[in-house]
Amino acid sequence: MRPYIICHMMASLDGRIDCEMTEQIDDTNLYYEALAQLGCPSTLEGKTTLAMHYAQTGEFQQQRPHEDAGQQLYKAVEAASYAIGVDTRGTLLWDDNTTEIFGRPLLMILSEQASQEYLDYLKSKHISYITTGCNGIDLPSAMETLRAVFSIERLAVVGGGNINGSMLDLDLIDEVSMMYGYGIDGRGGMAAAFDGRPMDRKPVRLTFKSVEEQDGIVWMRYQVVNS
Structure with a gap:
């Protein structure tokens, strides 16, 4: 069993999600107020x-010969909620106190191809981690571990477009929560709210749940019709 997963995004009217751009449209207070209403204290970002x-x-620079981590799990701290990140091969560098940065403990999801040395690095920073998947991250397995080990029942995916598209392709998104600001981006090459799906994929069907408007921001919620 996995958590109930909601993809919650703020986008321009043309569906682009670059944070620096959307912050120019709105101060994002409404975005975080909506996120609180969704009841998802844990969030996931790409x-x-x-x-x-x-x-x-x-990026993390290895000092030892590469040794695949394999499937592992480390729970640095018991918490009511987590800031969850995805880093397939383990390259991101972190401050000593990530809990202060995120406002809750950080939990990283990596593939089994991440190095043991990098996992040792995360452990030295008191960062929890899950490694799963031999050829890239096994996202369904990771989601089940979030529920079973970290007691996460509701999860908000809050960016970016490629992780959103990957999870949608794997039927891991239950609900889509989109907030559209009063502006258009239009710049070439900027990510859309859902991006990177293979060309042979069919559109994902949704059913309408609700719509609200506040100060020019339109908030729409849809249920995903999983196959």
Whole structure:
């Protein structure tokens, strides 16, 4: 069993989700107020978002020969909620107190190809981790571990487009919560709310749940019709 998963995003009217751009549309207070209403104290973000806003500059440099970590689990602390990140091979660098940065403990999901040395590094920073999947991260397995070991029952996926698209492809998104600001991006190459799905994929069906408008921001919620 996995958590109930909601993808919650703020986008321009053309569906782009670059944070620096959407912050120019709105101060994002409404976004976080809506997130609180969704009842998902734990959130998940992709590597690009983490590198842009939270991690230190640069990448982890190995000092020892690479040794695949294999399937592992480390729970640094028991908590009511976690900030969850995805870093397939383990390259992000972190401050000593990530709990202060995120406002709750950090939990990283990696593939089994991440190095043992990098896991030792995370442990030295008191960062929890899950490694699963030989060829990339096994996201369904990771979601089950979040529920079984970390007691996460509701999870909000809050960026970016590629992790959203991957989880949608794997039928891991139960609900889509989209907030559209009063602006258009239009820049070439910018990520959409859901991105990177293979060209042979069919559109994902949704059923309407609700719509609200506040101060020019439109908030729409849809249930995903999983196959």
